[in-house]
Amino acid sequence: MSEVPAAPLSVRDILELDEMRAGDPVVVAGAEGLERSVRWAHVVAGPDAAALIDGGELILTTGTGWPLDDAELQPIVDELLQTAPAAVVLELGKTFADAPLPLVAGCSALGIPLIALRRVTRFVQITQRVHQLILASQTAALQARAEVHAMLTELGLNRSPVDYVVERLSTTLGAPVVLEDAAHHVVTWATAGGSDRESGAPETVLAAWADRPGRDFALPPRWDRVPVEARGERWGRLTALPGPAHPAGRSTVLELGAFALALARLSDADGGVWLRLSAQQLFDTVLSGRYRRESDVAMQLSAAGLPVDDRVLIGATLTGSGPFGAHSSLERAHLETALRRAAAPRGRVLIGADRERASSRDGTQLLALLSFPPTATDAHGARSSDGETLAFARRLARELEGVLPATTPTAWEARLSLGVPARGTRALITSLERVRAAGAVPSGARIGRILVQQAERQPLAYLVRGFAATPEVQEFVDDTLGPVLEHDRTSGVGHSGDLSRVLAAYLAHPTNRSLAAQQARLSRSVFYQRLDLIEQLLGVDLADGATIATLTVAQLARGDAIDGG
Numbered sequence: 001m002s003e004v005p006a007a008p009l010s011v012r013d014i015l016e017l018d019e020m021r022a023g024d025p026v027v028v029a030g031a032e033g034l035e036r037s038v039r040w041a042h043v044v045a046g047p048d049a050a051a052l053i054d055g056g057e058l059i060l061t062t063g064t065g066w067p068l069d070d071a072e073l074q075p076i077v078d079e080l081l082q083t084a085p086a087a088v089v090l091e092l093g094k095t096f097a098d099a100p101l102p103l104v105a106g107c108s109a110l111g112i113p114l115i116a117l118r119r120v121t122r123f124v125q126i127t128q129r130v131h132q133l134i135l136a137s138q139t140a141a142l143q144a145r146a147e148v149h150a151m152l153t154e155l156g157l158n159r160s161p162v163d164y165v166v167e168r169l170s171t172t173l174g175a176p177v178v179l180e181d182a183a184h185h186v187v188t189w190a191t192a193g194g195s196d197r198e199s200g201a202p203e204t205v206l207a208a209w210a211d212r213p214g215r216d217f218a219l220p221p222r223w224d225r226v227p228v229e230a231r232g233e234r235w236g237r238l239t240a241l242p243g244p245a246h247p248a249g250r251s252t253v254l255e256l257g258a259f260a261l262a263l264a265r266l267s268d269a270d271g272g273v274w275l276r277l278s279a280q281q282l283f284d285t286v287l288s289g290r291y292r293r294e295s296d297v298a299m300q301l302s303a304a305g306l307p308v309d310d311r312v313l314i315g316a317t318l319t320g321s322g323p324f325g326a327h328s329s330l331e332r333a334h335l336e337t338a339l340r341r342a343a344a345p346r347g348r349v350l351i352g353a354d355r356e357r358a359s360s361r362d363g364t365q366l367l368a369l370l371s372f373p374p375t376a377t378d379a380h381g382a383r384s385s386d387g388e389t390l391a392f393a394r395r396l397a398r399e400l401e402g403v404l405p406a407t408t409p410t411a412w413e414a415r416l417s418l419g420v421p422a423r424g425t426r427a428l429i430t431s432l433e434r435v436r437a438a439g440a441v442p443s444g445a446r447i448g449r450i451l452v453q454q455a456e457r458q459p460l461a462y463l464v465r466g467f468a469a470t471p472e473v474q475e476f477v478d479d480t481l482g483p484v485l486e487h488d489r490t491s492g493v494g495h496s497g498d499l500s501r502v503l504a505a506y507l508a509h510p511t512n513r514s515l516a517a518q519q520a521r522l523s524r525s526v527f528y529q530r531l532d533l534i535e536q537l538l539g540v541d542l543a544d545g546a547t548i549a550t551l552t553v554a555q556l557a558r559g560d561a562i563d564g565g
Contacts, residue, residue, distance in 0.1 A: 008037040009133050011087040011113050014058060019129045023091065023121035028099045029107040029114040030087070036113070038086040041130040043123050047076050053083040058130060060123045061088070063095035070102050077102045087113040091121055137247075144247035145256070148172060152260040162261065162277055163188040166238075169257040173250060175243020179228070179261065180209065181236040184216055185305035187274045188281060192243070209303035226254040230262040236274075279304065283352035283367050286429050287436075294425040301425070306350050306371050308425055314370040314389065315419035315432025317354065318396075322412040326405065332364045334403045335414065339368055341403075342396035347372045354436065369432065389418045389454060390445065397448035404449075417453040431455070473557050480554035483537040499537075502530040506542065507552050 012034040014020055015027075027034070039056040046065035053059065059080070067073050077100075080088075088107060090099055099116050107114035151172070155165050162179065170177040170190035178189040186209050208217055219225055222242040228235050238258050246253055265274070282300055291297050298308045318339060324331040336351050343349040347370060354365045370392070393416055400414065419431030435455055445452045478485075484499045505520035505527075506513070517527035531542060540547045 008039075009130070009137060010035050010037055011058070011115075013133075014038060014087075014126075014130060015115070017126070017129055019122075019125045020089075022119065022125075023117035024119045025089075025115050025117055027113055028116045029104045030110070030112045033087070033111040033113045036086045038130065038134070040134065041127040043127060050076075050079040050083055053080070053085060055084040057085050059085045059088045060091075060126060062091045063100075066095060066100075068095075068100075070100065073100055074102045077106050081106045081110055081112060084110075085112060087115060089115045089117060089126075091117040091123075093118075093120065140247045141249065141252075145249075145252055148248055148253050148256050152256055156260050156263060159264075162264065162274065163190070163281065165257065165260060165264075166190050169238070169240075169253065173240050173243050173246055173253055175250075176241040177254075177257075178209070178239045178241075179236060180239070181274055182234060183305065184209065186300075186303040187236065188277050224250045224254055226251060226258045228258045228261050228265065230266055235262070235265050279350040279352040279369075282350060282369075286432065297429070298425045301350070301369070304350060306348050306369055308371065308428070310374060311423075312372045312374060313422045313424070313428040313431065314372075315422075315428060315430075315435050316368040316370060317415075317417045317436055318366045318368060319415045319417075320364040320412065321415055323409050324412050325407055325409050328364055332366065334400070334405075335364055335366055337403050338396055338400040339366070341399040342392060343370060343372075347392070367432065367436065369428065389421065390452070393418070393445070393447055393450060393452045397450045400450065401448055413449045413451060415451045415453065418455060420455045477554050477558050480538075480550060481558065484534060487533075487537060499530060499534055502527060503534055503551065504555060506531060507548065507555060510542075510548050 015025060015034070037056065038058045041058040041060065042053065043060045044052055045061060045063075047067075049059075049061065066076060088103065090096065090103070092098065099114060103114060106112075151168065152165070155168065160168075166177055166179050166188050167190040170192045174192050176189065176191045179187045181187050208220070219239075223239060225237055225239045227237050238254050238261070240250055240254055243250070282297075282304055285291055285300065286297060301308050318335055320331050320335060332353070339349055339351055349371070350369045352367045354367050372392075396416060417435045419435035422428050422431045481500075481503075484503060488499050502520050502522070505516040508519065509516040513527070513531075514524060517524045520527055520530075522530070535542055540551075542548070542551075
């Protein structure tokens, strides 16, 4: 006996039934319609059969009561087929030796399967079996829907994150699922735990969004899409790519998922969760190196609303420093708002938290990927990137001043570190990695509450910091600065860190010891004594150029900011 199909019963499924095979069936016309769904089976006879049909039924008839003349039969056939049956099954022998031409022509024209039975068949067995399968399929659909509803309800009660809800939907459907916002940018997506050859590969999943960033596109065949909306407001859409049928129906599963996401979205008035989720997934992908090709990352960036092709790209960090006077979440909200406003309207920005490097001492630390239209070139064809980055920093300082609460302590400030402007995905990733690894380096400018650090102006610092974590560089630091660091650790109260501070001030102004002493907040005589002690401990001549270069690199690798004031 045939198994109950997981999908709605089709004409093709019915042809495979033993009860149907007993009649030696042959498809006479409308073979292209064998996938039509069958919602019921009905036996008809006589010229008034159409009045008994609602549409979608499997019609079984012997043709009893039908006229044999084609002209007289034509209106009866036309009326019957206008009800859009799933298929017509005609038993030959009692009334017609062959399928009548009007019926064949009508079924061919409408794509309705016409199946001729060449043996006498008990219609009651066919209808019973079809009805059994349809009812079983409907029961399975109800059970499957209840299971999906229970799963999503549990996720809602657990306040599961949006990306996990989409992941569960993808697993349930066995197909990639994409959540996009109202601007048609991808918020998050999942591929059912793997990549199938047809639709699961990342480049296939996101290609449609990456090729048409920020715009709608026609739904390809076998894709399903439902809106995410509530109270008359639409926030986005859920889209499922091709995959296997589901007992509850793919669209039904997506609708239940969209309802769960809409409930969560109601509690997120400003949509901050969706904004952060999209960017954070991308930062995790980029910084962990979990991608096969640069083109994969480029498509993800474009799909999330950050154009890459023919754009000036910059990796950046923005760090709050000092007491903010409010919860860190409010500090982050103000920094993010200022960043987005500073990039608009010509630029685009993706913002994420630096999960590994954030600390309570440094305050909120954000990562940013910036994309701007190409800038004008100078006479030599070089981009005026320095002016562009400073212009962005000035806009950021202005926007930040506009959103900060009046109660923000005057000691609070933000540090903006801008990587080298780049073209292309790999260069953008490098820009972000280097500016992130560098941390605090000498500030090139102060604009309002912002210390602006430009990688272009500190190439040595960014290069050295990029390799600072390697064992070889750490060994170099210990060998070069070890005696000074040990002295500072073992000196008495009031001297901890004294020599390191003096050395940093001297290396910032090696040709002006008076200015270096002033920066170290020491009298010149005491400052000179400290320099003599450093030379004795390290066995070097601080006036030697190679020594200055070596110590500078060691200080930078150690993470000490050699600030020029």
